[in-house]
Amino acid sequence: MSDVPVKNRRHLREILQENLITETEVEDHVPAEEEEAEEARKRTKSQILEANVSFEDYVVSTRDAFEFARSEDSTLWNIMFHGSLAGYLDIANPRLWILHSIGAAKEMNENVRNMTEKDNSMIDLPWLSSNSLQTIGAFGKTSAGFSLKYRNRFLEAGTEIDVEDMTMRFWGSAALELIEQLKKNKRIEGGLSLNGIGLIHQFEKGYVKEQVSWSGRIMAIRGDSIDSHFSVLNKVQTYYQNLLDVLESEYRFSYKSLPHGVAFSGESLKILFERRIGNLRDFVNSIFSTTQPFRLWGVTKELEPDRLKVKAVDLHSGGRIDFEIEPTQMTIYLQAGACANVVTRLFTNLQSTFDARSQLVGYDEPIM
Amino acid sequence: MTSRLCDHTLLINAIISLTRKEKGIPRPLFQLGYQLECIGLRFPNRHGDTVNPDLSIRGDVERNLLLVDCKSGGVKHAQAEIYARLTSEDIVAANITSLESRNLILDLTFAGMRKNEKKLLDAEDRNKYGLPIVVLDSLSMQKRGSNRFKNERLNELFDKGINFGGKIPTGFYPFSADDRNSYILGEIAPVLFEMHAKGLEFTPEDILTKAHPYHDYLDSGEKDALKGGIGRILSRIEQDPDFRFVISKQKTKWMISPDIGIVYLRRGIQELIEKWSEEEETPKLFEFFSREPS
Numbered sequence: 260m261s262d263v264p265v266k267n268r269r270h271l272r273e274i275l276q277e278n279l280i281t282e283t284e285v286e287d288h289v290p291a292e293e294e295e296a297e298e299a300r301k302r303t304k305s306q307i308l309e310a311n312v313s314f315e316d317y318v319v320s321t322r323d324a325f326e327f328a329r330s331e332d333s334t335l336w337n338i339m340f341h342g343s344l345a346g347y348l349d350i351a352n353p354r355l356w357i358l359h360s361i362g363a364a365k366e367m368n369e370n371v372r373n374m375t376e377k378d379n380s381m382i383d384l385p386w387l388s389s390n391s392l393q394t395i396g397a398f399g400k401t402s403a404g405f406s407l408k409y410r411n412r413f414l415e416a417g418t419e420i421d422v423e424d425m426t427m428r429f430w431g432s433a434a435l436e437l438i439e440q441l442k443k444n445k446r447i448e449g450g451l452s453l454n455g456i457g458l459i460h461q462f463e464k465g466y467v468k469e470q471v472s473w474s475g476r477i478m479a480i481r482g483d484s485i486d487s488h489f490s491v492l493n494k495v496q497t498y499y500q501n502l503l504d505v506l507e508s509e510y511r512f513s514y515k516s517l518p519h520g521v522a523f524s525g526e527s528l529k530i531l532f533e534r535r536i537g538n539l540r541d542f543v544n545s546i547f548s549t550t551q552p553f554r555l556w557g558v559t560k561e562l563e564p565d566r567l568k569v570k571a572v573d574l575h576s577g578g579r580i581d582f583e584i585e586p587t588q589m590t591i592y593l594q595a596g597a598c599a600n601v602v603t604r605l606f607t608n609l610q611s612t613f614d615a616r617s618q619l620v621g622y623d624e625p626i627m
Numbered sequence: 628m629t630s631r632l633c634d635h636t637l638l639i640n641a642i643i644s645l646t647r648k649e650k651g652i653p654r655p656l657f658q659l660g661y662q663l664e665c666i667g668l669r670f671p672n673r674h675g676d677t678v679n680p681d682l683s684i685r686g687d688v689e690r691n692l693l694l695v696d697c698k699s700g701g702v703k704h705a706q707a708e709i710y711a712r713l714t715s716e717d718i719v720a721a722n723i724t725s726l727e728s729r730n731l732i733l734d735l736t737f738a739g740m741r742k743n744e745k746k747l748l749d750a751e752d753r754n755k756y757g758l759p760i761v762v763l764d765s766l767s768m769q770k771r772g773s774n775r776f777k778n779e780r781l782n783e784l785f786d787k788g789i790n791f792g793g794k795i796p797t798g799f800y801p802f803s804a805d806d807r808n809s810y811i812l813g814e815i816a817p818v819l820f821e822m823h824a825k826g827l828e829f830t831p832e833d834i835l836t837k838a839h840p841y842h843d844y845l846d847s848g849e850k851d852a853l854k855g856g857i858g859r860i861l862s863r864i865e866q867d868p869d870f871r872f873v874i875s876k877q878k879t880k881w882m883i884s885p886d887i888g889i890v891y892l893r894r895g896i897q898e899l900i901e902k903w904s905e906e907e908e909t910p911k912l913f914e915f916f917s918r919e920p921s
Contacts, residue, residue: 558896
């Protein structure tokens, strides 16, 4: 990571642009292929963070770990971890912050983990499901690759012949076509969960080749235009903001006390599975026992032998969320005040660990 | 072991679900243009009596307001008389709906279960309230008796019957005083978690306030019964030799033991739900002897 703190947004742009050009020259000479080697590279990258807390409160709550130094811009901060510059934090969007970095990817990942993983941290990743990544892949002029990672966490719970763990990386412009071809194979389809998508984006005469990960990290692999990088970043940020807005305005319960009663609004959501849950109790215990990646605390009541009700709490934000779980579907009741990120986190992780073909649906079209 | 909802909670959830937009469940009231307007309604009529049905549902197309009172037992005569006398002028005077007041049509129905259907019909036979009665029987809901809705579309709908097909959703209305302890414990579990996470002391009323969004509009009898029920649940946990994670403070307040973690709290509540469900399913000895021979 550069030790130069940013003074303002124009300075940020200069630093990121210069690093993009430098790293593209490095890429031309030593193209990295192994994931580990790539994580050591100091590419220009930006991590979207979902915030459920004001920046001022966040600074107070994390003063033992991070320090924040102001720039000339009130929504742009230099962030320090153990005395070293860890990145540049853009809080212009109070819900979806952006952490820019030109340090090693693994250092950035470590910092992001420190910011997000603690219970009640109020900062989370934007969870981009396999379906979302496919949508984002189409933001570019051409596709540039994809990676998929599926780890079957529910071997005991499935009744069908279980899908095996799968990992795959592909770089090339035929990425979206290849994904469609792979989906035709029934054995592969259940595990075809994207965890990254590559795209080439052009802005005016410049371009950038980006890798967008499930966690909302947008990394410039090569290119000559930081404006292209900002453009992709804005599109992903807007996509996710719209997703949260829809979930929280249409599918989150709200109760308004009136003099004569309570006005209720909000609809339920459903996750529909193609794969049948064999053992509901085991399935529920895996999800609601407070562990990563689901981060849910919940107790279960049996409504009927093949139907469980779960009353749960999101450990990230303390929000409440209820479920009815049946062998092929999960009904979700997002309670008042809860953060919709709990829904995207659950769905994204179920796609990558249980059934890549599952769908999150509302009363209209599939949501993500 | 199952931890079923009581009839009152099931009925309210069933009727609310008919007004939702969700695909995959029957939503005939939504398709007829009805929207849920209020839950836990409480207002005075023009004579100063309190009117307290469970739900108000507005139908924009027909300018029709449908009030629903869910009954798991019999009908209180005084309350039914108030309902029978209620007019659209009372609704307009109380300013409780956003519907256009001119030509407003008011329908009010009792919703019951198969097992209390006879009580509802007998009360109607005796007193001629003139209110339509709909009954939830297994997974379908149908109008019973001869009383009719003023809105003919509602007569068509409930005469034909609504088949819930799969399962009745349970997530819209949390719990009632008639629910079993195991069920209520599950419903209040997230609030106990919150109190534990914040290290707060709490009363049964605090728990009710946070767990039941309609608590302010319950009638006083139901509210007292719920507070009493939650208090007994907390005492029962405190006295359980295996799970003493609830501690009472000066006999009026409780707190969750600060010595336990969230994993233990989850396991403790989960095991109590299982244990109590099992006890609730087991018929009591006196119930066994009081059964009529089949």
